[in-house]
Amino acid sequence: xxxxxxxxxxxxxxxxxxxxxxxxxxxxxxxxxxxxxxxxxxxxxxxxxxxxxxxxxxxxxxxxxxxxxxxxxxxxxxxxxxxxxxxxxxxxxxxxxxxxxxxxxxxxxxxxxxxxxxxxxxxxxxxxxxxxxxxxxxxxxxxxxxxxxxxxxxxxxxxxxxxxxxxxxxxxxxxxxxxxxxxxxxxxxxxxxxxxxxxxxxxxxxxxxxxxxxxxxxxxxxxxxxxxxx
Ligand code: HEC
Numbered sequence: 240x241x242x243x244x245x246x247x248x249x250x251x252x253x254x255x256x257x258x259x260x261x262x263x264x265x266x267x268x269x270x271x272x273x274x275x276x277x278x279x280x281x282x283x284x285x286x287x288x289x290x291x292x293x294x295x296x297x298x299x300x301x302x303x304x305x306x307x308x309x310x311x312x313x314x315x316x317x318x319x320x321x322x323x324x325x326x327x328x329x330x331x332x333x334x335x336x337x338x339x340x341x342x343x344x345x346x347x348x349x350x351x352x353x354x355x356x357x358x359x360x361x362x363x364x365x366x367x368x369x370x371x372x373x374x375x376x377x378x379x380x381x382x383x384x385x386x387x388x389x390x391x392x393x394x395x396x397x398x399x400x401x402x403x404x405x406x407x408x409x410x411x412x413x414x415x416x417x418x419x420x421x422x423x424x425x426x427x428x429x430x431x432x433x434x435x436x437x438x439x440x441x442x443x444x445x446x447x448x449x450x451x452x453x454x455x456x457x458x459x460x461x462x463x464x465x466x467x468x469x
Contacts, residue, residue, distance in 0.1 A: 295437025396431030
């Protein structure tokens with residue numbers, strides 16, 4: 240018996256099975272995925288990132304924020320990302336369509352810091368909105384906003400410049416040891432501004448048909464033994 244044809248057949252089968260499993264099934268499932276056109280709003284979701292935010296995404300990639308932050312809200316039963324006793328990282332789980340326009344999907348794998356997929360949709364602990372002013376200060380010196388924050392400082396996204404005339408409207412309101420020398424102000428660089436625009440664009444609040452009433456864990460029956468979510 241000559242082994243060559245069997246060897247060839249074996250290699251052929253291994254390659255074609257993996258092609259079907261890895262490429263074809265995914266293509267069939269997600270290949271025809273399109274944006275969801277909402278007739279009432281006259282918009283297609285997900286919406287493209289505004290220009291500055293799209294630049295900010297590159298800064299996010301460049302600085303490796305993805306090493307510590309995920310951008311995926313897991314369904315109930317796979318972690319307490321949202322829900323009644325959840326961390327409040329979103330109103331619903333993330334679905335494939337949320338990432339349709341993302342050329343590079345920044346799911347991340349480690350949650351050293353909180354999930355950021357819905358950062359712009361949630362509020363601060365004190366109920367105030369996440370706005371640009373808050374974010375600039377946070378990126379410049381996290382502990383000046385969140386006292387015991389262990390998020391790294393990104394002070395290099397800012398520059399200190401002499402105040403000319405009225406000064407810049409974007410100057411950070413800093414006090415104490417962080418305040419710049421008299422006659423100087425701290426303003427975000429263009430990279431800092433783009434990054435903040437990106438962070439403020441992160442919200443998956445639109446309810447697609449596939450996000451309605453699915454993947455939510457059924458409420459445990461009274462007295463029933465709690466089972467793992469399948
Ligand atoms: C070494 C890990 C690490 C890296 C790298 C990192 N972060 Fe963080 N980040 C954290 C931690 C930890 C927290 C939570 C600390 C806190 O509550 O202030 C956090 C919090 C945040 C928050 C506030 C989240 C909230 O819900 O209040 C934002 C926004 C943020 N990070 C953005 C970024 C961006 C943008 C980058 C890249 C420029 C980045 N992080 C890089 C660890 C990291």
